[in-house]
Amino acid sequence: MASPNPAKLRLSASADILATASEPPAAARLRMVDEEVSDTTSQEALSRLNQALAELRTMKITPLLRRATAALEAEDSKRAADLALEALNLDERCGIAWHVLAIAREKVGDFRSAIQCYESALALSTDQADIANGLGRLAYRLGMKPLAASLLAIYRAARPDCIQGANSLACVQRDLHDYSAAIETLRPAIVTNPDSPLLWNTLGTVLAEQGDMATAVTFFDEALRFDPKHPHALYNRANAKLDLGDLDEALKDCDAAMALTRAPGDLAMMRLGRSVILLCSGRAGEGWDDYEARFDPNFVDLTQFAVDRPRWTPKSNLAGQSLLVIGEQGLGDEVMFANMLPDVLDALGPKGQLTLALEPRLVSLFQRSFPAARVGAHTTHKIDGHTIRQTPFLTDPQSIDLWTPMAVPLRRFRRSLDAFPARPSFLTADPDRIAHWREILAQRPGLKVGVLWKSLKLDGARLRYFSPFEQWRPVLETPGVSFVNLQYGDCQAELDQARQTLGVEIWQPPGIDLKDDLDDVGALCLGLDLVLGPPNATSNIAAACGGAVWMISTPGAWSLLGTNRHPWYPQVRVFAPDRFNAWAPVMSDVAQALAQMARPGAD
Numbered sequence: 001m002a003s004p005n006p007a008k009l010r011l012s013a014s015a016d017i018l019a020t021a022s023e024p025p026a027a028a029r030l031r032m033v034d035e036e037v038s039d040t041t042s043q044e045a046l047s048r049l050n051q052a053l054a055e056l057r058t059m060k061i062t063p064l065l066r067r068a069t070a071a072l073e074a075e076d077s078k079r080a081a082d083l084a085l086e087a088l089n090l091d092e093r094c095g096i097a098w099h100v101l102a103i104a105r106e107k108v109g110d111f112r113s114a115i116q117c118y119e120s121a122l123a124l125s126t127d128q129a130d131i132a133n134g135l136g137r138l139a140y141r142l143g144m145k146p147l148a149a150s151l152l153a154i155y156r157a158a159r160p161d162c163i164q165g166a167n168s169l170a171c172v173q174r175d176l177h178d179y180s181a182a183i184e185t186l187r188p189a190i191v192t193n194p195d196s197p198l199l200w201n202t203l204g205t206v207l208a209e210q211g212d213m214a215t216a217v218t219f220f221d222e223a224l225r226f227d228p229k230h231p232h233a234l235y236n237r238a239n240a241k242l243d244l245g246d247l248d249e250a251l252k253d254c255d256a257a258m259a260l261t262r263a264p265g266d267l268a269m270m271r272l273g274r275s276v277i278l279l280c281s282g283r284a285g286e287g288w289d290d291y292e293a294r295f296d297p298n299f300v301d302l303t304q305f306a307v308d309r310p311r312w313t314p315k316s317n318l319a320g321q322s323l324l325v326i327g328e329q330g331l332g333d334e335v336m337f338a339n340m341l342p343d344v345l346d347a348l349g350p351k352g353q354l355t356l357a358l359e360p361r362l363v364s365l366f367q368r369s370f371p372a373a374r375v376g377a378h379t380t381h382k383i384d385g386h387t388i389r390q391t392p393f394l395t396d397p398q399s400i401d402l403w404t405p406m407a408v409p410l411r412r413f414r415r416s417l418d419a420f421p422a423r424p425s426f427l428t429a430d431p432d433r434i435a436h437w438r439e440i441l442a443q444r445p446g447l448k449v450g451v452l453w454k455s456l457k458l459d460g461a462r463l464r465y466f467s468p469f470e471q472w473r474p475v476l477e478t479p480g481v482s483f484v485n486l487q488y489g490d491c492q493a494e495l496d497q498a499r500q501t502l503g504v505e506i507w508q509p510p511g512i513d514l515k516d517d518l519d520d521v522g523a524l525c526l527g528l529d530l531v532l533g534p535p536n537a538t539s540n541i542a543a544a545c546g547g548a549v550w551m552i553s554t555p556g557a558w559s560l561l562g563t564n565r566h567p568w569y570p571q572v573r574v575f576a577p578d579r580f581n582a583w584a585p586v587m588s589d590v591a592q593a594l595a596q597m598a599r600p601g602a603d
Contacts, residue, residue, distance in 0.1 A: 065097060098117050149176060195226050336540050424570070425545055447594075454491075477591075
């Protein structure tokens with residue numbers, strides 16, 4: 001069936017969005033949970049669809065569409081789509097039928113078809129507010145948040161009394177890190193609807209994203225005052241309490257939220273949140289088990305692995321097998337999770353074969369570190385809004401007996417703190433390049449300290465995990481130290497600030513791309529006396545190669561597994577504030593420790 005003329009308002013470059021190469025996904029991350037943004041199957045939305053049907057004078061298709069909306073309400077999206085198609089076969093210019101079909105297609109994850117149906121509905125409908133709502137929802141799901149904000153603002157203007165409309169727009173504004181706009185959207189809605197747990201919950205998430213967990217808890221408490229069984233507010237309060245260090249209460253809230261949750265996607269996110277609480281509590285085995293929630297098909301950040309071979313489980317025998325291990329989460333996680341690869345090799349034995357699919361920049365470093373393994377690069381693509389990871393270097397899939405995402409073997413090999421070995425390294429930097437960098441660095445006076453201070457993606461909620469550069473002043477003013485830049489990405493502003501404001505030259509090592517030459521970055525780090533900075537790709541590589549590393553962590557970071565040390569890297573010294581955004585004391589501690597290390601005659 002041909003689609004009508006292009007809609008008046010459409011998702012720009014939708015084909016490019018739906019099938020593109022993708023940056024490697026961030027680590028499976030906790031996020032605050034909202035009511036589904038602009039829920040197109042809410043009672044209010046379905047009521048308006050049925051009102052529109054009451055005005056439809058086509059006797060043949062009206063009963064079909066009424067049954068279709070009933071199917072949507074019963075969460076039978078396939079039945080709804082079949083009925084809408086049946087109606088369109090009778091009248092392909094029925095805008096309501098296209099709208100119903102769009103909702104049904106979206107609900108089953110067919111985003112490409114959903115976009116086309118929404119556009120057809122727009123072209124044929126006079127009342128476009130609810131269709132803009134649906135398109136906004138879909139744009140949000142596809143990561144097109146500025147467009148989602150524009151579309152949801154259209155809906156908000158047309159339905160100013162709709163609580164869900166205000167909530168949805170505020171959620172998108174929050175995710176765009178426009179916190180003041182989100183608060184201004186919520187404020188009048190809360191004044192008009194002061195007993196809405198939905199709005200209080202979302203206001204709490206806005207404060208939580210800014211790192212103000214204590215105030216966020218106050219707003220989650222208010223949501224729960226009006227609805228003690230509000231699962232999203234319970235779960236979000238659990239996350240806030242986790243960041244405040246109240247692990248027992250966080251787990252209690254998370255378990256209560258899961259017991260009350262029906263939506264499969266929310267339940268998957270909550271189980272992932274539970275895994276982090278358990279890991280932060282030192283209950284590693286239980287934490288890794290719950291961490292499997294990242295593979296739930298309903299998980300919003302699901303990565304699908306295009307491998308047509310049996311998947312390994314922790315109970316599967318490895319001896320003599322050919323095992324494919326595929327890197328997952330962020331680049332730093334691929335490095336950290338590799339802590340257990342020596343154990344995997346031992347379990348495979350002399351007759352086994354290990355194949356590693358990794359972020360392309362890690363291939364040469366891992367090939368040197370595990371010479372008996374076959375190492376290649378994975379690729380990641382967005383296809384119809386879904387993240388797909390592939391292993392194109394593996395031309396003969398039948399050579400693989402079993403495969404596994406990289407973190408899954410932790411369920412077998414790292415179930416307790418005692419299972420983390422005291423080995424000084426598990427990756428091997430290039431010895432020739434180490435010698436090269438030591439020769440160059442010998443020309444620098446004093447202690448040679450590599451510094452880094454941020455992640456490449458540093459916005460919104462992630463800001464609270466990194467000390468602002470201004471807080472580095474006491475560290476950079478330490479006498480007897482030559483600072484070497486290890487910060488990848490655009491950092492010229494900070495380098496200029498250090499030079500002009502502090503009179504400190506952070507030396508730029510020549511002939512190295514700090515973002516892409518990660519094999520050489522590992523060698524450079526081992527040529528230094530110390531690497532200092534937050535946990536990111538560079539500090540993880542330095543630590544995994546056995547370098548001297550001081551990590552400036554966050555309070556209760558899950559990777560510390562409830563300790564004040566770094567189980568993955570036994571030589572690493574950890575500095576962490578006692579609460580979020582309290583960076584001044586910890587940076588002062590780092591400066592004092594560095595001054596002691598740089599003092600003449602110090603060991």
